[in-house]
Amino acid sequence: xxxLVPIKRVPDTDQKIQVKPDGSGIVTDGLPFxxxxxxxxxxxxxxxxxxxxxxxxxxxxxxxGTEACEPQLRTALAMGADNATLIHxxxxxxxxNVACVLRAYAGRYQPELILxxxxxxxxxxxxxxxxxxxxxxxxxxxxxSKIEFLGGGxxxxxxxxxxxxxxxxxxxxxxxxxxxxxxPRYASLTSMMKARKKTIERIPTAQLGVVxxxxxxxxxxxxxxxRRKSVRVGSLDELLVKLRDEEKVL
Amino acid sequence: xRVLILCEHESHGIRLCSRSAVxxxxxxxxxxxxxxxxxxxxxxxxxxxxxxxxxAPVLVADHPALAxxxxxxxxxxxxxxxxxxxxxxxxxxxTTFAKDILPRxxxxxxxxxxxxxxxxxxxxxxxxxxRPLFAGAVxxxxxxxxxxxxxxxxxxxxxxxxxxxxHGDITAVAVDEGIxxxxxxxxxxxxxxxxxxxxxxxxxxxxxxRGIKSSEDFERLVGGLAxxxxxxTGSSRALVDAGITPNAxxxxxxxxxxxxxxxxxxxxxxxxxxxxxxxxxxxIVAINSDPEAxxxxxxxxxxxxxxxxxVPQMIAKLDGAL
Ligand SMILES: Cc1cc2nc3c(=O)[nH]c(=O)nc-3n(C[C@H](O)[C@H](O)[C@H](O)COP(=O)(O)OP(=O)(O)OC[C@H]3O[C@@H](n4cnc5c(N)ncnc54)[C@H](O)[C@@H]3O)c2cc1C
Ligand SMILES: Nc1ncnc2c1ncn2[C@@H]1O[C@H](COP(=O)(O)O)[C@@H](O)[C@H]1O
Numbered sequence: 081x082x083x084l085v086p087i088k089r090v091p092d093t094d095q096k097i098q099v100k101p102d103g104s105g106i107v108t109d110g111l112p113f114x115x116x117x118x119x120x121x122x123x124x125x126x127x128x129x130x131x132x133x134x135x136x137x138x139x140x141x142x143x144x145g146t147e148a149c150e151p152q153l154r155t156a157l158a159m160g161a162d163n164a165t166l167i168h169x170x171x172x173x174x175x176x177n178v179a180c181v182l183r184a185y186a187g188r189y190q191p192e193l194i195l196x197x198x199x200x201x202x203x204x205x206x207x208x209x210x211x212x213x214x215x216x217x218x219x220x221x222x223x224x225s226k227i228e229f230l231g232g233g234x235x236x237x238x239x240x241x242x243x244x245x246x247x248x249x250x251x252x253x254x255x256x257x258x259x260x261x262x263x264p265r266y267a268s269l270t271s272m273m274k275a276r277k278k279t280i281e282r283i284p285t286a287q288l289g290v291v292x293x294x295x296x297x298x299x300x301x302x303x304x305x306x307r308r309k310s311v312r313v314g315s316l317d318e319l320l321v322k323l324r325d326e327e328k329v330l
Numbered sequence: 331x332r333v334l335i336l337c338e339h340e341s342h343g344i345r346l347c348s349r350s351a352v353x354x355x356x357x358x359x360x361x362x363x364x365x366x367x368x369x370x371x372x373x374x375x376x377x378x379x380x381x382x383x384x385x386a387p388v389l390v391a392d393h394p395a396l397a398x399x400x401x402x403x404x405x406x407x408x409x410x411x412x413x414x415x416x417x418x419x420x421x422x423x424x425t426t427f428a429k430d431i432l433p434r435x436x437x438x439x440x441x442x443x444x445x446x447x448x449x450x451x452x453x454x455x456x457x458x459x460x461r462p463l464f465a466g467a468v469x470x471x472x473x474x475x476x477x478x479x480x481x482x483x484x485x486x487x488x489x490x491x492x493x494x495x496x497h498g499d500i501t502a503v504a505v506d507e508g509i510x511x512x513x514x515x516x517x518x519x520x521x522x523x524x525x526x527x528x529x530x531x532x533x534x535x536x537x538x539x540r541g542i543k544s545s546e547d548f549e550r551l552v553g554g555l556a557x558x559x560x561x562x563t564g565s566s567r568a569l570v571d572a573g574i575t576p577n578a579x580x581x582x583x584x585x586x587x588x589x590x591x592x593x594x595x596x597x598x599x600x601x602x603x604x605x606x607x608x609x610x611x612x613x614i615v616a617i618n619s620d621p622e623a624x625x626x627x628x629x630x631x632x633x634x635x636x637x638x639x640x641v642p643q644m645i646a647k648l649d650g651a652l
Contacts, residue, residue, distance in 0.1 A: 091464070093465075093602075093603065096467075097464040097467045097468055099468055106464070106468065118584075174441075175433070175441070175443070176436075176437075176440075176441030176442070176443070179437060179441070180441075198584075199584070201465070201583065201584070202463065202464060203463055204445070204446060204462070204463065204465075204583065205445055206429050206433070206445055207433035207436065207443055207445060208433075209433075210401065210430065210431075210432075210433035210434040210436075210437060211433050211434065211436060211437035211441060211443075212437070213401075213402075213434060213437070214405060214433075214434045214435070214436075214437025214438050215437050217511070218513070219402055219511070219513035219514040220401050220402065220430075220434065220514075221514075222401070222429070222430045223426060223429075223430070225577070235517065238430075239426070239577050239578075240426040240427070240430075240519075241425050241426045241427065241530070241578065241586070242426075242427075242519060242521050243519055243520050243521035243522050243578065244519070244520040245516075245518070245519050245520075246516075246517040246518045246519075246520070247400065247514055247515065247516055247517060248514070248515045248517055249513060249514050249515075250513045250514075253513075258577075259567070259571075259577075259584060260570075260571075260577060293475075294475060295440070295441045295442040295443070295474060295475055295476050296442070296443070296444060296472050296473075296474055296475075297472060297473045297474075297475060298470055298471075298472055299453070299458060299470075299471040299472060299473055300470070300471050301463070301468050301469070301470050301471075302468065302469050302471075303467065303468055304462070304466060304467060304468060304469055306609070306627065306628055308614070308627070308628050308629065308630055309630040309631070310626065310627060310628075310629065310630070310632065311630060311631050311632070312626070312631075312632050312633075312634070313631050313632065313633050315633075316633070316640060316643055316644055316647060317647070319615065319631055319633055319644075320644075320647060320648075322631055323592070323613070323615070323631070327592070327612075327613045327630075329534070329591050329592040329612075329613055330559070330592075330648075
């Protein structure tokens with residue numbers, strides 16, 4: 081069995097994001113990038129599945145994007161992924177484009193399981209996995225907090241607004257990882273060094289026969305100013321008076 | 331534009347969040363001289379359909395195979411309805427229900443989708459959407475290319491629609507079980523029954539962070555204050571990770587987005603990921619022992635102090651006052 085883990089490169093979540101003066105994008109000079117935190121969870125889960133099972137042949141990390149995605153693929157390798165592929169594309173991508181590329185790649189690679197993040201924490205789309213599952217006509221289990229192998233399929237616990245939902249899906253399937261699926265391991269320095277020596281396969285998008293046509297086009301960005309009163313109150317009584325008499329919320 | 335609203339429902343009627351989706355749909359239909367319809371999927375949902383008809387004409391796909399919201403089946407029915415009726419725009423509230431199902435339907439319908447929409451406008455006659463990025467630090471304006479377009483909207487951005495004059499028609503959608511995908515099966519739903527309001531629907535939310543040390547303390551302090559104010563309880567991710575609160579409580583970029591009239595943050599530092607989920611609340615109060623805590627920058631009213639001392643006093647004062 082092969083597990084495919086799509087990985088997105090996102091700005092480090094601790095960084096302050098600045099919009100370019102013309103609103104065309106964000107300032108990326110000096111901005112550190114990381115593997116999307118949910119994708120690190122997906123990698124971790126794939127590794128745990130492989131460690132527990134005898135029939136997982138390979139965990140393959142894949143990114144769709146520019147050469148800049150390489151460090152995040154190396155991080156996945158350092159965590160323990162067997163191989164990594166960079167599907168090269170310089171054009172801006174939306175969830176539909178990524179899903180189309182991954183569908184084409186899955187057709188070639190034939191994984192039994194595609195494990196990915198529930199959302200990229202840069203754009204917060206939360207769309208790619210579901211679109212990919214639709215395009216492949218595979219079942220999906222999104223927002224997974226537990227994955228069990230059962231009789232040739234999966235039993236997945238999903239985090240929903242209504243509570244924990246348990247579904248069974250047949251394989252092949254797309255599963256998207258929620259925060260509480262696991263705690264991803266850190267890649268050690270030595271494994272980072274080893275990962276540096278691995279070859280990352282590169283495939284141009286065109287070779288997969290996919291034409292990138294945008295469905296979602298960015299027209300512009302604006303920074304969001306904070307418009308708060310930021311009043312420090314000295315006591316509970318003062319707070320209660322403000323809430324009751326000024327804000328009239330009590 | 332012909333706008334279709336994917337409605338989410340609970341036992342007796344459509345959810346409040348879906349009425350926000352109706353409000354969005356009404357606006358767009360008005361601005362484009364179009365029409366709106368609700369789509370309801372489920373099993374034995376006649377009463378819900380009646381409720382939905384108070385807001386718009388309703389299409390109902392009622393079938394035992396749709397008893398639970400399985401994404402592959404629901405997306406198939408939705409995409410068939412959209413194609414049959416030639417809908418231009420499909421909208422649902424951005425809840426886990428729609429976040430699971432709608433992008434899958436978009437995958438079947440050509441992929442023009444925007445999630446978490448907080449505003450819309452027309453630029454050169456083209457419908458554009460505003461949506462937050464980077465934990466809410468930035469807002470993007472985007473255009474969708476293709477037809478139909480699909481969007482999820484944040485309920486906080488569109489006040490819930492009221493009932494309209496006259497009852498909408500209720501039309502049954504034929505469901506052919508033979509063509510529904512059968513690769514997913516529902517096993518169980520472990521819902522946490524709570525006597526407190528839903529955190530996304532409450533007028534007041536009281537939230538606790540790592541400043542609260544145990545489940546008992548959470549219930550006594552956060553729960554105690556919430557009950558005094560008829561409020562919902564929420565928490566930061568830190569408490570969910572520590573097992574002190576269930577994950578349904580998590581407010582933030584990767585949890586729930588709330589915008590109540592009053593949000594009270596108790597022992598929460600104010601990380602950007604938490605702020606993303608609550609900074610559009612009308613009034614924000616923060617109580618934190620650290621005067622430098624970033625939460626004070628977004629709070630309207632900040633009080634420096636120990637929640638273990640201040641919250642019991644606040645409960646007592648409210649007892650006296652109310
Ligand atoms: C990808 C990603 C997604 C995330 N998503 C979310 C999300 O959706 N929601 C979310 O909340 N977080 C999220 N986080 C985590 C976030 O970054 C913070 O770690 C988290 O919000 C911190 O929670 P906290 O404020 O409760 O804890 P802390 O940051 O530890 O703050 C605790 C605060 O309590 C105060 N305090 C301590 N004792 C007392 C006392 N007795 N009285 C008063 N004050 C006291 C302290 O001064 C401190 O300010 C995410 C992180 C990542 C990387
Ligand atoms: N460019 C990309 N390359 C590889 N995987 C991606 C890419 N974009 C998104 N993904 C995957 O899709 C998931 C959901 O992303 P999104 O729909 O953008 O929120 C991510 O967590 C990744 O697993």
